[in-house]
Each structure stands twice: as structure tokens, then as C-alpha cells.
Amino acid sequence: MKYDAWFQCSSGCGETHSLHDVIYRCTRCGGLLEVKHNIESLKRRSPAAWIELFERRYMGTEYPYGSGVWGKKEFVCPIIDDENIVSMFEGGTNLFWAERFGKQIGVSDLWIKQCGNSHTGSFKDLGMTVLISMVKQIVSNGSGIRAVLCASSGDTSAALAAYAAAAGIPAIILLPQAKVSPAQLIQPLANGAITLSLKTDFDGCMAIVQKLTVNPDFYLANSINSLRIEGQKTISIEIVQQFDWEVPDWIIIPGGNLGNVTALGLGFLMMQDLGIINDLPRIVCAQAAKANPLYQSYLRGFNEFKPVAAQPTLANAIQIGNPVSANRAINILKRFNGIVEQATENELANAASRADRTGLFNCPHTGVALAALLKLVERKEIRSDERVVVISTANGLKFPDFKIRYHNGELDEVNPHYVNAPVELEPDYDQVMKAIDIHLANVQ
Ligand SMILES: *Cc1c(COP(=O)(O)O)cnc(C)c1O
Numbered sequence: 001m002k003y004d005a006w007f008q009c010s011s012g013c014g015e016t017h018s019l020h021d022v023i024y025r026c027t028r029c030g031g032l033l034e035v036k037h038n039i040e041s042l043k044r045r046s047p048a049a050w051i052e053l054f055e056r057r058y059m060g061t062e063y064p065y066g067s068g069v070w071g072k073k074e075f076v077c078p079i080i081d082d083e084n085i086v087s088m089f090e091g092g093t094n095l096f097w098a099e100r101f102g103k104q105i106g107v108s109d110l111w112i113k114q115c116g117n118s119h120t121g122s123f124k125d126l127g128m129t130v131l132i133s134m135v136k137q138i139v140s141n142g143s144g145i146r147a148v149l150c151a152s153s154g155d156t157s158a159a160l161a162a163y164a165a166a167a168g169i170p171a172i173i174l175l176p177q178a179k180v181s182p183a184q185l186i187q188p189l190a191n192g193a194i195t196l197s198l199k200t201d202f203d204g205c206m207a208i209v210q211k212l213t214v215n216p217d218f219y220l221a222n223s224i225n226s227l228r229i230e231g232q233k234t235i236s237i238e239i240v241q242q243f244d245w246e247v248p249d250w251i252i253i254p255g256g257n258l259g260n261v262t263a264l265g266l267g268f269l270m271m272q273d274l275g276i277i278n279d280l281p282r283i284v285c286a287q288a289a290k291a292n293p294l295y296q297s298y299l300r301g302f303n304e305f306k307p308v309a310a311q312p313t314l315a316n317a318i319q320i321g322n323p324v325s326a327n328r329a330i331n332i333l334k335r336f337n338g339i340v341e342q343a344t345e346n347e348l349a350n351a352a353s354r355a356d357r358t359g360l361f362n363c364p365h366t367g368v369a370l371a372a373l374l375k376l377v378e379r380k381e382i383r384s385d386e387r388v389v390v391i392s393t394a395n396g397l398k399f400p401d402f403k404i405r406y407h408n409g410e411l412d413e414v415n416p417h418y419v420n421a422p423v424e425l426e427p428d429y430d431q432v433m434k435a436i437d438i439h440l441a442n443v444q
């Protein structure tokens with residue numbers, strides 16, 4: 001049984017390339033390349049046998065198969081030799097039963113997939129382990145790749161820097177000067193990435209990256225590279241596995257460049273193709289109102305897609321006006337009876353903070369997804385007896401400014417309903433007791 005995967009032009013022109021080639025677009029028509037699998041060989045193993053294999057490996061100690069990504073290696077990237085895999089035990093993240101928050105909003109079967117409980121604090125690790133492992137394999141075959149490269153201000157550069165450092169491959173990161181927070185800057189710096197801070201914005205950095213990657217010395221790690229999608233696909237497989245191989249009714253996911261919603265859908269379609277599942281969930285893609293080209297297109301029945309000029313938003317990882325995977329995401333949403341929702345700054349900040357009160361610690365992007373959930377429940381699109389999963393894309397601890405400024409009431413356009421400020425007192429027993437009594441009386 002030979003499992004195989006390769007790059008294939010997504011426009012249907014038929015061009016294919018080896019995953020060992022340093023190439024990102026079709027040479028004939030310029031279309032994006034996607035990773036295709038030999039499905040016939042995968043079908044030779046029964047659904048029950050796949051489930052048995054994935055269960056046996058899950059969260060185990062046999063490197064690299066305990067990783068949530070590499071435990072599904074045959075579905076992700078079967079052509080990599082195990083010795084080239086660079087894994088940090090990605091995936092296997094908590095599926096948090098949001099019992100109390102669910103009760104408050106009237107959905108008792110509500111779950112938050114905590115993809116930010118990961119090595120660099122976001123789901124980007126799932127894709128980056130695949131990309132860097134592939135680069136390690138290409139380099140070990142004697143290619144001349146000198147460095148991996150991306151333009152990013154946030155989670156992609158953190159993941160790239162960490163995996164490249166673990167592999168001993170130089171990483172180059174292009175950042176827009178003075179437009180990234182200290183928290184976003186510090187991960188690549190700590191991991192020793194060559195960090196170039198350019199006097200421009202993200203699009204300006206991306207333009208330089210595109211010129212640099214004409215040179216095959218540099219391997220591109222931005223999400224135009226479909227290897228990352230293959231790792232991110234495991235989010236869907238893992239969710240189904242965590243529900244004992246049952247498919248939830250709804251999945252809500254925040255979207256910017258729209259690679260992740262594409263990956264989510266592809267994971268479900270692959271499981272359906274192989275007979276592991278019969279049903280598909282409905283997928284909701286949630287966008288920030290400040291960067292909502294997909295929402296605009298959805299309102300027009302997906303008849304056209306027009307890029308927008310993205311405005312600054314607290315959900316800065318999805319501040320993207322011209323998403324690279326727009327067409328792929330639209331195809332997925334059509335297959336999954338999908339919905340696109342949007343959230344204003346006020347809605348996302350309050351939704352994140354409201355759920356924080358029930359034990360979560362949400363990043364602003366998860367806030368966008370939670371705000372979409374509230375709207376869909378409100379208009380009874382999501383019913384109270386349905387099983388709902390919200391994808392939390394990053395760890396809230398990566399966004400201290402967002403949290404601090406919310407609780408200080410300092411966020412623009414946000415009217416904060418869930419502020420909790422410290423009570424400053426003299427070290428006096430009576431004053432302390434009085435303050436406790438007052439506050440306990442106010443707890444709902
Ligand atoms: C990258 C990212 C997203 C968006 O994923 P896309 O694939 O660009 O749609 C959402 N949230 C966080 C925290 C991210 O880092």
C-alpha cells in the first residue's frame with residue numbers, strides 16, 4: 001500500500017509537481033497549488049481500521065505519532081520520512097465544554113476547541129510543523145534552500161521562528177515597523193529569527209517577500225503555501241475523534257486569509273470520502289466588521305468576491321482585506337451550507353469578556369467567533385439542542401494589551417459590559433471585609 005501526495009493546480013488545468021519542488025503557483029496558469037492525496041490507496045484501509053490506528057497513536061509517547069498532526073500522517077503528508085519530522089507535539093488540544101457559558105446563552109452542548117493551547121500559542125503550529133518538516137526533507141536531499149521566509153506581524157512568524165529554530169534552519173521574518181506589539185515581536189526575536197523591520201505596512205512586506213521568493217534559496221512560509229493547510233486539516237479530524245467519531249452540528253471559526261476555514265472543510269470532506277463520517281457539520285466563518293470581504297460576498301450570494309481595504313481591528317490576525325484563499329473558502333462554505341457573520345469591535349470585545357467570566361481567557365479572534373455564535377443563537381438559526389463547536393485560534397495570554405485595556409475601559413469603540421477593576425484599599429481588616437461584602441452581594 002503506497003500512500004502518496006503531490007501539488008496540483010487548483011484551477012483544474014492539471015499541472016502537478018512533487019512536494020519536494022520549491023514552487024507555489026502553477027507555471028501554466030498561475031493558479032494556487034493544492035496538496036492532493038492518493039485517495040484510492042487510503043480507501044484500501046477500512047474506516048474502522050483508520051479509527052483504530054488514530055486512537056492507538058493519539059497523545060501517545062511514540063514520536064512523532066503522539067502529535068495530533070503526525071498521528072494522522074497518512075492524511076497529512078505521507079511522503080515525509082519520520083527522521084525529518086520537526087514536531088512539538090502539536091494538536092491534542094482541549095475541547096473545553098463551555099457548560100456555564102452555554103447555559104447562559106441557551107446552548108447546553110457548547111464546546112470551545114482550544115487551538116491556542118499549543119507550543120507558540122496559536123493554531124499556526126499545526127501547519128508549520130508540516131511545512132518545516134518538508135523543508136528539512138528537501139534540505140537533507142541536498143537542495144540549496146538557505147532559509148525559510150515569511151511576512152507577518154503575529155502568529156505565523158512566531159510559529160515559523162520556533163519550528164525553524166528547532167530544525168536548525170535559518171528563518172527570515174519581515175515585519176511592518178512600529179505596527180506590531182512587543183508581544184508579537186518577542187517570539188521571533190527569542191527564537192533567533194532574522195527579524196527585518198521595514199518602514200511599510202503588511203502589504204509592503206509581502207511585496208518584498210514575493211520578490212525574494214523568486215530566488216529558490218528562500219522557501220516561502222506564507223499561507224499561499226498549501227502544505228500548511230494539510231496540517232490544519234487535522235483540527236476537524238481531532239474534533240470528531242474527541243466526540244467519539246460523531247460530527248457536531250455547527251462549527252464556528254474566525255477567518256482572515258481564509259486558509260483555516262478551507263482546511264477545516266477539507267478535513268471533513270476527506271473523512272467523508274473515506275467513510276469515516278457520513279454527515280457534515282454546518283460551518284460559520286466569522287469576520288471582523290473592519291475586515292469583512294467574505295461577509296460582503298456572502299450578502300451577495302457569493303456571486304462575486306471583492307477585496308476591501310482592511311481597517312485596524314483588535315482582531316489583528318484577521319485584519320486582511322484581500323485573502324489568499326477566498327475562492328477555496330467560498331467553495332467550502334457552499335458545500336457545508338455555510339454562513340458568514342461579522343462582529344464589530346464592541347461585539348467581539350464584549351463576547352470575549354463575557355465568556356472569560358465563565359473560566360475562559362479568549363483572544364480577540366475567538367471573540368469574533370463568540371460574537372457570531374451569540375447572533376446565530378439570538379436569531380434561532382442555532383437551536384438550543386444542537387451541538388456547537390467554536391474554534392479558539394489563539395491563546396488569550398498572547399494579547400495582554402487587549403485584556404488590560406478592556407478592563408481599564410480604554411478600547412476605542414468598545415462599551416465594556418464586563419469590566420473587573422482591582423479594588424485599592426488600605427491594609428485594614430474592616431475595610432477589606434467591607435469591600436468583600438459589597439462585592440459578594442453584587443455577584444450574580
Ligand atoms: C491566522 C489566524 C487567524 C485566521 O486564520 P486564516 O487562515 O488567516 O483565516 C485567526 N486567528 C488567529 C489567532 C490567527 O493567528
Ligand SMILES: [Zn+2]
Nearest residue numbers: 009013026029
Ligand atoms: Zn494551472
